[in-house]
Amino acid sequence: MKKSSNRAGGFVFILIGAGLASFSWYLYRSDRAFMQQSVSTTGTVIKSEYVRSEKRGGAYYAVIAFQTPDNRKQEFRNEPGTGRPIYQDGEQVEIRYEKQNPANAKIAGFWELWGLTTVLGGFGLIFMGAGLKIAFS
Numbered sequence: 001m002k003k004s005s006n007r008a009g010g011f012v013f014i015l016i017g018a019g020l021a022s023f024s025w026y027l028y029r030s031d032r033a034f035m036q037q038s039v040s041t042t043g044t045v046i047k048s049e050y051v052r053s054e055k056r057g058g059a060y061y062a063v064i065a066f067q068t069p070d071n072r073k074q075e076f077r078n079e080p081g082t083g084r085p086i087y088q089d090g091e092q093v094e095i096r097y098e099k100q101n102p103a104n105a106k107i108a109g110f111w112e113l114w115g116l117t118t119v120l121g122g123f124g125l126i127f128m129g130a131g132l133k134i135a136f137s
Helices: 003-037 110-135
Strands: 038-051 059-067 073-077 092-098 105-107
Touching (some): 038 105, 059 092, 105 110
Antiparallel strands (some): 038 059, 059 073, 092 105
16 A cells, blocks of 8 residues: 555544544533532432433433432433443432532433543544554554
């Protein structure tokens, strides 16, 4: 294969990796802002809701209830959905919610808070590394 086509292919990989890494950085900043504006409490899984999708077949989402310090009851559906229920009904889980907007809440687990950021950042680095290797070898 010609060296110029290797270089072009390498730069395409570098651009894709840079795009993924940039989006990961954006998500990181958004997640970090959520962590700074949110408080921690305990919630209770009230059900695992199955949502059918024509494209993916469907997923299970944990529906969690919690109470704010001013005794307002809140419920939210945790993202992302999974292929099978992860949490048991009645299970206590640590959650985080925004003080100003309690409807914006998440389970306080690594994958729920940082999973997409980590995966996209990792793929971005892999693509950039492969692109550098291809372009300059």
